[in-house]
Amino acid sequence: MRLGTNFVGTVRLGVKSLMLHKLRSALTMLGIIFGVCSVIAMLAIGEGASYEAQEAIKKLGSNNIILRSIKPAEEANQSGSARGFELEYGLTYDDAVRILKTVPGVTRVLPMRIIRENVRFDQNEFPCQVIGTLPFYTEIVGVDVVRGRFLTTTDETYQNNICVLTASLASKLFPFQDPLKMSIKVAGVYYQVVGIVRERNMVEQRSQTGGSENEALDNNIYIPISTSKSRFGESIMKRTAGSFSAERVELHQITVQMQDTDAVETADPQIMTLLKRFHESIDYETIVPLELLRQAEQTKRIFNIVLGSIAAISLLVGGIGIMNIMLATVTERTREIGVRRALGAKKKDIITQFLVETVVLSVGGGLIGVVIGVVTPYIVSTLADMKTIVTVSSVLLAFGISGAIGIMFGIYPARSAANLDPIEALRHE
């Protein structure tokens, strides 16, 4: 039974011996099946979860620093302005200019005004975000022009009443017509549709709106920022229950584009210092996608370690189960071992025989586990609406570990079988 000359025969013999106790072998395999399955499934779920976060962050642009206006804390405005008065806060055009001029490594600064309004065409009316911005918005935020064109400097200079719609909004507003050249009405003003874009990333606006109407998230209308300023004014009226409140916000967001990722790290504290000097209260926040990305990667690593250890423990338990059964098998088959030794089997032949049996158990369990482990994430993602990614490396890892466990936990029972005294073994009842 030297390896090679008759390896297939040895494996076949191992399977045959295992088939003598089908239930026992199947139960033993279960440990490995669950172990391998949980390794693959857990890593797939972890991978999927972090993938979504990372993709979202990546699209914010790893070269960018995002500044947002936030309403200052409640106690701060209570003292200054009574209810119904105009509340002034947030980023200003001056901030944008100062950042561009003083912070080294800044290539461009993109100001944005984001106003929630209803948009109307014919009988159709939807809540949406009117985003006043500059033509290079497309280059900094991930946006593809699907039809027509985006905003131009001419639009900006002449404060043209033109707009660009997101594809989803366009299809809702114009279910039957071609939206290009049509006019839509926002807050009493008509804007001509000149283009349709598809945003690659919605996360950016998500926290800004903070509204309950989620469908408004991808209902964006882009207009020149000069138009936004002249049509909506600097003050934005908000109607709350029983009273009016006005907010004066110059810019809702400034996206600072840096020349490279190294510049991001040095520029971040500089921008913070700069803003602090010109703002009385903290009425802005910064988001550094690069940092978020690193945090996400760190989180993923921790996640993988935790999930990996849980799965590894279950594999270990499976391995111990195998060892337990193999030890029982050796005792049960002592007589057979004696006979084989009498018929010319060397110690290493006996070791090979029992080791092959253990490996057949663990690798067989591993194979079944791989199948279930690949199917489980698929079921999870359809049922729980979670993204899962089964990586080839996790499959190889799980399968490799199952094989290694077979050898690790098989070696002791196999050796104890081989070390039996043939005379004693033959006499064993």
Place this chain on the structure above:
Amino acid sequence: MVASNLETPTKAPVIHIKGIRKTYVLSEENIVHALRDVELAVHEGAYVAIMGPSGSGKSTMLNILGCLDRPSDGEYWLGGDDVSKMPDDRLSEVRGKRIGFIFQSYNLIAQLSVLENIQVPLIYQGEDPRDHHDHCVGLAKLVGLGDRLDHRPAQLSGGQQQRVAIARSLVNDPFMILADEPTGNLDSKTGTEVLDMLDKLNGEGKTIVLVTHDDATASRAQRVIHMLDGRIDREVINRP
């Protein structure tokens, strides 16, 4: 007829045991001498029966003859090699190649078919059983089981199982067939069949060493060696 090794050997004996002792040291005061200075020479084609009450050293003798155990002292020449001091792996090889075992309880491997059981000793000699298919089928036919090749041991009667064991013992064409109470578990009719088969093999020139405590069984052998207290007590020559 009482005699020792009186025949003048025409050629070197296939089995030659010279001054073998086997001592078990259980504790300092308790030392068991299982074999004391045993001498035995068996020529090719001989049929030897070993008899003796339990505790006579018969089993120890069998284990040493079968290369399952090594003597404490002395030499054991089997087919031209002193096997008494061989390492474990070499002994395995000697068992596989030179000795064919037949056990009282048949000792077939339960999960294997008749044909596969016959092939087991071949496998341990590094042979591919497929190369020896005809040989193995021939042996199965020789013992009258040519039509049961795919049967499992559990599907066979005791006599049939013992015949499979005989076929298995022959597969590597050994120097000696070592039969340990081959009829002990069989009724007299099937026992007789099995013994007839051994007679036939002996007639074809196989050396047979048989351990038994049944006089009728022993009477079939040319020489009957009676053991007592770890020594060969007497030897009876039944026929030349």
